Amino acid sequence: MINELTWNTFRSHLILEYEIPKYDGDLGVPNMFVQLDKEHCANKVRHVMECFKSQQGRQWFTEDTFWALLRLRGVESGTSKYAEGFFCRKFVW
Numbered sequence: 001m002i003n004e005l006t007w008n009t010f011r012s013h014l015i016l017e018y019e020i021p022k023y024d025g026d027l028g029v030p031n032m033f034v035q036l037d038k039e040h041c042a043n044k045v046r047h048v049m050e051c052f053k054s055q056q057g058r059q060w061f062t063e064d065t066f067w068a069l070l071r072l073r074g075v076e077s078g079t080s081k082y083a084e085g086f087f088c089r090k091f092v093w
Helices: 002-009 038-051 063-077
Strands: 016-018 032-036 082-088
Touching (some): 032 038, 063 082
Antiparallel strands (some): 016 082
């Protein structure tokens, strides 16, 4: 519901929906990728691990999970070793 209200409220804004790893594996197929270098990825993974302490007891919440997703999206983007995938409904360059 929050997703739909966001699109309704911010109609003229760029909204990038990000991925969250989950047990059911329903990651989907992003339609927008942002290239990242290894240093940027390391900072991102470190921040995720530090900021979401409530998730640290979960078996999937490991640095490997986030590195793997960044690498997979890099392969899918076809342009870099690492990338972040987003779902974007409208984008003007």
